[in-house]
Amino acid sequence: MLRRLSISAALAALAVPVVATGLLAGPAAADDSGMSDPAVQTQIRKTERRTAERPPVVSRRANRAPVRAETDAPLTVTIDQLTPSTIPEKGVIRVSGTVTNNDKVPWTTINVRPFISAEPMTTAAQLAEAADTPPDAVVGERINDERHKDFIEELAPGEQQSYSFSVPRNLLRADSAGVYWFGVHALGENGNGRDETADGRARTFLPLVPASRPGELPTTLVIPLRHQLTYSDDGSLDDLADWTKTLSQGGRLRALVDFGASSGDRSVTWVVDPALVDAVRRLAEGNPPRSLAANLQAGEPDGESDETTDPSTSPSTTPSATPTETPSPSEESEQSGDGPLDLDALDPVVQAAADAAQAWLARLGSAMQPEDQVMTLPYGDVDVAGAAEHDPALYQRAVERAGSGLAGFDVPTTLVLSSPSGYLSTQGLALADPGTAILLTDAMFEDPAPALAATDGHRVVVTSTGAAEGGPGPDARMGLTAMRQRLLAEAAVRFLGDDHTSLAMVLPHDWKPDGGATYFGGLDVPWLDLTTVDAVSSATAPSTVTGSTLRYPKWQAAAQIGQSGFDAADDLTGAGATLQSLLTLNNVIAGTVADQALGSVSYSARTRPITNRQSAEGSQLWIEERLRRVRVSAPRAVTLSSSSGRFQATITNGLDEPVTVSLDAQSDDRLAIDGPRRVEVRPQSQVAVILTARTDENGLHEVTLFVTDKRGTALGARTGLTVRSAQVSNVIWLFMAIGAALLFGAILIRLFRRVRNARRAGSGNDDPAGDGSGGDAADPPAEDRQPAGAGSR
Template identity: 40%
Template sequence: MPVRQHQARPPRPPGRVVITLVLTLLAPLLLMLSATTLAAPAGAVDDVEETDPLAVSIDELDTVSLDGRTKGRITVRGKVSNTTEEEWAGVNIYPFVGNTPITTSAELAEAAKLPADALVGERIVAEGAYAKVPDLEPGETYSWSLTVPRKLLQITEPGVYWFGVHALGATTPTTADGRARTFLPLVKEPNKKAKAEKVSLVMPLRRSVVYDADGSVSYLPGWTRDLRAGGRLYRMLETGAEMPSLTWAIDPALIDAVRNLAEGNPARNLAPTDGPEESPEESGGQSASASASALLPSPSPSTDADADAEEPIDEETKAAQKAATTWLNRLEDAFAGHDLLALPYADPDLSALATSDPDLLASAREQTSQVLAELGIKATPAAAPPTGYLDRAAVNLLEPGAVNLVSDRMFRGTAPVVADLDGHEMIVTSSGAAAGGPGPNDFLDAISVRQRLVAEAALLRGSGKPLVAVLPDGWHPPQDAASFVAPWNEAAWISSSTLTEAVAGHKATSVAAEKLRYPRREMRAEISAERIRTANELVGAGKMLQRVLTHNDEVAADILNEALTTTSYSARRGYTDAGADALSYVGAQLSSITVDVPPKVILSSMKGGEFQVSLSNELDEPVTVRLDAMTDESLRVATSEPVQLDANSKASFNLAASMRDTGTHTALIVVTDTKGNPLGAHASVPIRPSQVSGVIWWFVGTGCALLFAAIAVRLTRRIMKAKKARTSGEA
């Protein structure tokens, strides 16, 4: 029988206890001194967590579970790294196994939360069952492998057991210097008629998508890292291609972004797009699954002169382009034979939009239908919030006939297999299965996620309930998909099922609204109403830009897609408002169509006259706009007919104006789209009539009349006086 040693930490030296006590007593005094004399900021010193000097990982485990037999072997592979600045010698990797089975999902959840140094199993030190590691220099990593005979595990009762490895150095023969842990279920076959446990896995194909203000995809290095062969998104496709009966939950915004990268990540396209449409025969029609020809962007025709004028692509963009093309070529195989669910475009925050802007949510669903139809992908509409929660408003807006996935944490008490709230059905998924494994390793690494899934499935066996699990968004797919999936396929007690197969025979259980949970942390995390308003303003600006561009009928949809990405679940943790940046950029483009007016206008008469204005188009594409005027009641300026301007051109024409009274009035000349919506550019001009007022002419006429009358009177008097003088002289 092999010798077993318990995992334990050595007792703390008495001196350290005394020091800790003294520091505890002096802490208030030290804090006072630091606040008054040193003025140190609060929280300047953080507690330093202890870390293992040897970092250990489990990368491969050639079985997902055990049965009651004691025959066979278990092979485990992984890595060990020296995280210290000293050389480590005589390191051995020992397997360990728990001796008490975990029998409920609640116990499993509590076990996953145990600290890394908790005593959870006994180390197996039998010769040949452990791996020897050569001397490790600081920072050096070594790949280890060990094989454990099944009989050494000595577990027979059904349940879930701790399983993992300890790394021990030569100077620490009893204390683990590094640990890696996971779960390993033991599943007995009571008889040959025992039913396999139905397990339905959903793999979301979504990622944070952020666009720069000009419409190009942001942060290319991250995309290159994820999309290239060996990258996270690429490994997801490889794993999906190997998995049986997998369901994909697709965000079309991710595919759109990758296609944009494959095109060289161009900025938003304002060029003409209203050419003749392809017939179904020319385009190849719509297929049931994605095809490489539809997914990969087609080169746009261009002349040699245009090709010479194009700016050279930088190395960062080239790398992203290559990685995107590689990924798109793999996508078709990954989707083949699997059920496809279609998330609303950009995977928007359903609860936030349901409350603040249901119309924007409807637009997201319409965009999904349109994009997937263009790519030849047939998928069932779906909702699958990453957190698993929907509030009542979001539930009320679920699409009829859609597949809606929510977490069992959303229900108070025992969650049903399928829930029905006022006619809205929701398939309930396992929060435990999506939670991943225990520390100290990454709880979302490949083995941790797989073993937590099978552990939850094993605990459900015999209950009649299926396991429906949505893989967590941040999980790390395996480096070797085949070796990861093979043990899953070999487990006869697991029946990989589609969602339809998994819930077959389970009628929807009616639930009351009071039974639903929507935590406050979810409400606090929702996309803000301000960001949703900004997204709506960006959508409106996109529609306006399309009306202005004479020959472009696609830019509004492009900008809508960009706006939707700013309302996604992934945007909840974003620190920058890409929507506001894009809105400012599009606004600047619209404002680049300007109007010039004369310093002042003098009309030839109050009844009417014309004055000249000039329009300038600084965009590289032709536009169609109108001019409108904002005036008071005494001045009227006619609105212009739509005016077409060539790219980077200027045109002049006359506007008619008329006035009701005298004086100077100001007209604000505004550039608008064809529907009269202001674009941003404007100019003001003072206008007055050139004729003198009628009152002034009355005064002038009256004055002249009086003058002539006075002259006539004086002449008459002189004549009369002269005549009288002559008459008197004769007498």
Template identity: 35%
Template sequence: MPRRSPLTSLSAFVVSLGVLLAAPVTAAVAAPGTVDPSQADPLELSIERMSPTVMTGDRDVVISGTVTNASDETWREINIAPFRAAFPITDTSTLNAAADLPADQYVGDRLTDVEVIYKIDSLAPGATTSFTARIPRARLGRTNGVYWVGVHASGVTDTQPRDDFTDGRARTFLPVAAGDAAPLRTAVVLPLKAAVRHTADGRVDNGEGWATLLGPGGRLDALLETAEETDVPITWVVDPAVPHAVSRLAAGNPGWTLTALPREEPTETPRGDEEAEPDPSLPVLPSDSPTPEEEVDPEVAALAEVAQSWLDRFTAVMADADVLALPYGDVDVAALSDADPESLAAAHVRSTEVLEALGVDSTPVVASPDGRLTRAAVESSPDAALVLLNERGLTGDEGPVPTTGTVLGHDFAATSAGIARGGPGPEDATSAVGVRQRVVSEAVLRQLAGDRTPLVVKPPTGWDAADGADELFAALETRRFRVRPLGALVAQADGPALGARSLVHTAADREAQLPREHVDAARKLVARATTLESVLTNPAGFDLQVRDVAWSDLAHVTRRRPDPALERIEDGLDHVDELLGSVTVSGPDSARISGDGTIGTTVTNGLDVPVNVNVAVDSSSDLRVSVPNPVAIPPESRRRLLLPTKAGREGVQSLTLRVTDAEGQSLGSRATVQVRASETSGLLWIIMGAGGLVLLGAIVVRLSRRGLATRGQLADAEPEQPDEPDEPDEPEQAEQPEQSEQLEARPEAAAKAEEQ
């Protein structure tokens, strides 16, 4: 293991001073409290308690914590010795630089007095034990300022003899100041956010994780418990998507639904014979829950109970609190202000709707986890929105960066950059004692400098109220702080009016934004959902349900893992397209018409709700098709249509039928029919008409002649008055029957002619 060479106190202080002077140049790129793993100490120390929080009298400093053997050897004869710096830090810029010093950097002399050393006989690999070390008041400087204090560990193993090197360390800051300082105007800002993920059908994902967050000791539970147990005013920065998701879990975690919206009763009495048609509205909070007949999953029921309990506490805590509402889903405001400002504005509106439904009054806020915003993000925020920045997100012309004022016409507040970075390493930057000591150190240095700029405290990302709230709020309840809601603090402060040049947003910040590809994918998902909503006979608010989910996948937190967020958006799009594909159109592969004709087609609705769709005709040919749009189809039914079709020319022509909404947006289904048309010319019709006339004339002439012939035959058939004939010869008598048959046939022919 690499080990640091020992330094004398004087030479080590000179080295540390040089690092502090150079640190502001590189502080922006140094991670708070990080240690190179290759240089990690074999003995890991953690400071869990330290008193006093601020040295104002003659008390000794008592440091308690734990030591863990992180090596694979047993350590023996371990000495836990306290250390302290000889000289104080007297300004915030030096404090910020000091916090970024490497973990093995010299910052103070170790005390070697036997009475202050805590001894541990033996510590096996992986084992942990506690310690308590003490710094006598006489060994700590009396000059006002902030001092390094902490503990060093050293011991022996079978392979490592006793030496002057440090085998483990933990450190923090301790302010020394007078006890009668004027209270510093302060606001405490706590974010109430969580990653909200959904399944492809719109259900809240990761129920097990939500049960942990909301249950006893969970992070979201601890935040409410903090508010319930402290009298310190807290300003909450809330992503309304979180309580909204919890409300869905409390309702059994329903997915997206196409069920018709309830209709609101009219608020005004109709005049005359007018009937007030109630408007359908999407309930902000879900009311769907399993019916008694439905089988309920025990895990779902248990989670619903936990969620409802948390939601009840949330509404009680927030009812009288100072609440700042992030745009719904905590969307990446920098990305959306560039790519889709309309959606950003709608996300602000949605946040207000959700919180109002929960009985919570709020003020819109525009913020980002790193405290840096673009000009577009600020300018696109609502007029009443508060702009919440980090001090590193602003640049002052001269002097300290202001913490309150106006920027681009909006009220702003800037949280402390140092506190947001947390305590110094090698411990976790979010440790309870580390964050508390960073807060009081910042306050003391401002008081010593006569800086009455309000202090806006926002714990570092990852800070857990379950572990750190007691320490932090115990300090904030002292007379050194006068804590007010942030809204009141901003209203009372007389800050400067800043322009766009005061906003800090670098190329690296722009690179960290959510890619535009994600925003475009979310817009496509919402657009497809809007198409489906538009064909439903009874509005269901399906597009709004999908929009809430899409925004959650554009959250700031997805910057860390953008690819899974994009996959979730695409999965949702596939699900919506599957629903749209349930409405189909079909027809024959081919059809034959002669001039005019009909083509049969069938429109099928596979959804369990009625729809009204259009059948659009795409043809580059001369086919003209009449469609009885719109086509109403009951749930899970089909409708047969005979489409009148006229061809302007002969030949085979392609005809495509598509199912669309009223605006022509395709639902996805289509059918192609090959139409064979035969065209009859106008000349042929004339010839055929003339032929018909000739035929009719011939029939008339023939009938006329037949009538004349018939009358002539009748006239010839009348008998004459003959003379007495002579007695005929025998041959003549043989011819008489033939004459009689002719006479009988003539009247019969005449009768037929008359009938004709």
């Protein structure tokens, strides 16, 4: 140790004349030389900490121990502009960015210098390894040319300043085709002095493709538009503050649309969840709750069935269903939705979301150019792998729903399957119809992954994981320049390879780019053809890959939406269909509810499965509460004196919209109850319905009456009653007939006897005087006469 210190002291003693000689001789190869540079004066004052000459190779370790980790670097350096984006044959490369002091003490005399690696990388595997290189690793040689650097005199804690410089092509010393390390080092001093290790660094990739290389590499850039859709119980979108943020300037969804718009006449591919567009349009309309209001005219068919209400059961033409004027108790009224929406009258939070949504829709409409390709995901961005395992029918509904395209935009669309991670299970792959576009990450394939694959009857575009991972750091890996240079690097190694395969990159769905004009300007290189997914898909012949060899990690399977989530979505869809079948003049609410249900089992819902399931369950309860507002009442007991009889039930509509219902009865198989097939009930009204009960057996029958929709689905409202059957038997009727015969026989006998006695009495009175004079004798006085019929008494 003593000897090492002695050598250091000797070198320090020699430092002053050596550096002074360098100053007199002019610019040297040392990092911080130059007579006019204030850093030189500082170096002279600190010769006890300096060696006689600084080596040009970037050091892996600092002179002061311990070596700083990436997060401990006192200075943060960014590369915001790099022009041109590839190494030119001649000219200069212009570099600019910022340096920020993350330390608690000031940093002074900061030199900002470029560096470049000596050898290029020529494979995607080398790029992937480079991206994982530690930030303090030696990856290139610093270019110590005093004419091509920048200088920052001082940075206070938290302060940020810009830098810029240019590097001539002849200083790069890059002669072989491939991808080079390129970056910027910031070297300064604080209270502890100065050393040779960079105090801040930024790194990226810089391709060199010879102009003599013929051809172009088909490359597609995919911009995904997807977002978590969470609804309140009433069907309005939840978390308006987050929507306003992501749709406004600087927000993620707005930034992605602005990024795509900055492509100009260059082709990009949009992958859009149509449910997202519908949700934003809902926000633009003031985020209304789901409405039960009529969208049909009276008598207009609803399209649900060819059946119509039987006129014989119409409330106005038959006593079987006679409407009454007695209103039901008033309950919470539904929003009618009539008339135009006055956005200025909305709550400020809703107004802000509506303004942001309208601007976003307008921007998206102008961003999707004719040269672009627009692809739609299954509606709601449904978790295809989860649906394949738990609910294939829901996937089919999502595909059919997406077939209608993007509402409000006159652009052709094609269906695509693409998950945020790029993974898809073989079950999910099997669900896809032939001809459906499929994007899969190259991480699912064995190395080297093909650019195009034919898998189990499907043509698959394989996307580059590396290109989407961005730059190597330690500066922002997802920065605009870092992302562009990584895409160019991946394209370059493919173009320089023997097979000239195409390249597809799906931007991270959660990426928030800052601008985009410089990004796309940097892609204007002669060897890269920026095109669409369809063009890439047909650029080369696919490689045959067996589905069983595809990798689907366990963590992906564990993240899938579970059975309970799909059950909740199906239950919500069923509730919406029942509500629509109940309403007489509304044939759209079922679709609105089904759309919400599909969004509850999206890929985004994987991060919050419980929240999304509860959202679906809350909406289902909201609907069921409205279904229960249509009620039925009936007498508690009904007695039948014969094999059939009629009784009255009352249907009450507590909704503010007309409904069409039926009544269904549940009892034992000995009793049948018939009624009108359909009954229309006006808003907030009652209708009396006559029902007929039939039975051939005596006894008590417990009956439950249900209110059902037009399809026969029970709404939840019910009432119970008892039907007593008291029929008289045939034997009793026989006895009653015999008794009636005896009664009428006795009456006839009595009448016969009366007539006979009357006749006999008349025969004995022909000679009342007894002298043979007959009837010529004088009649006795009236008072002496015997009353008529006295002889028969």
